[in-house]
Amino acid sequence: xxxxxxxxxxxxxxxxxxxxxxxxxxxxxxxxxxxxxxxxxxxxxxxxxxxxxxxxxxxxxxxxxxxxxxxxxxxxxxxxxxxxxxxxxxxxxxxxxxxxxxxxxxxxxxxxxxxx
Amino acid sequence: xxxxxxxxxxxxxxxxxxxxxxxxxxxxxxxxxxxxxxxxxxxxxxxxxxxxxxxxxxxxxxxxxxxxxxxxxxxxxxxxxxxxxxxxxxxxxxxxxxxxxxxxxxxxxxxxxx
Numbered sequence: 001x002x003x004x005x006x007x008x009x010x011x012x013x014x015x016x017x018x019x020x021x022x023x024x025x026x027x028x029x030x031x032x033x034x035x036x037x038x039x040x041x042x043x044x045x046x047x048x049x050x051x052x053x054x055x056x057x058x059x060x061x062x063x064x065x066x067x068x069x070x071x072x073x074x075x076x077x078x079x080x081x082x083x084x085x086x087x088x089x090x091x092x093x094x095x096x097x098x099x100x101x102x103x104x105x106x107x108x109x110x111x112x113x114x115x116x
Numbered sequence: 117x118x119x120x121x122x123x124x125x126x127x128x129x130x131x132x133x134x135x136x137x138x139x140x141x142x143x144x145x146x147x148x149x150x151x152x153x154x155x156x157x158x159x160x161x162x163x164x165x166x167x168x169x170x171x172x173x174x175x176x177x178x179x180x181x182x183x184x185x186x187x188x189x190x191x192x193x194x195x196x197x198x199x200x201x202x203x204x205x206x207x208x209x210x211x212x213x214x215x216x217x218x219x220x221x222x223x224x225x226x227x228x229x230x
Contacts, residue, residue, distance in 0.1 A: 004158075009156075033217045042223075043204065043223065043224045043226075044221065044223055044224075045206060045208075045221035047218055047219075050217065050218065052217075091158060091159065095217060097217075101147070101164060101166060101172075102147045102149075102210050102212065102217070102219060103149070103161055103164065103174065104149075104151075104159070104161070104208075104219060105161075106151075106158035106159040106160070107158055108156055108157060108158045109158055
């Protein structure tokens, strides 16, 4: 069974600084998707960025980028130029590629606080 | 498009009461699912459906029932609520298979069972 591990329960960063959130996963599959979701105090789950395992290039979305290390089964999220609105819980998630179902397996989350 | 809607947003139940959490989507998505979120445990899959008339169990199905009579709706039923079911519940939907690599979440329902 696949598992997702986020070893940092809480992190803090100063506004305008860069922060990296860690995620590791375990799977025997070769093709899959990885995601970072953001959950602000409003509770809404928002997709931040996604990575397809068969693509070697790291995904980027504006200030958000990932460091995808397939052999190490590591998928970290880097937030550049942190803003107060980035304060949220961040979840790393895994999905098998091409299966009949689209089950997401989540990590336990990292609570990020951006300090002014 | 309203996306994924959930009702109610908040609910308090007494132990043993029953209720239904409603979920609807207007994106014609085949895949729908229910998750529960508990502190320190992330989101865990309760039940899912790959289309109307088809449902299956996820990681934590005990105490919950689902049905999928239409593409749009996927209600979650608690037949006899227990304090262990106090949680935040999210419904999500997506296209099925490789097209469904982005799931859309509802706003969540916070349920307290006394």
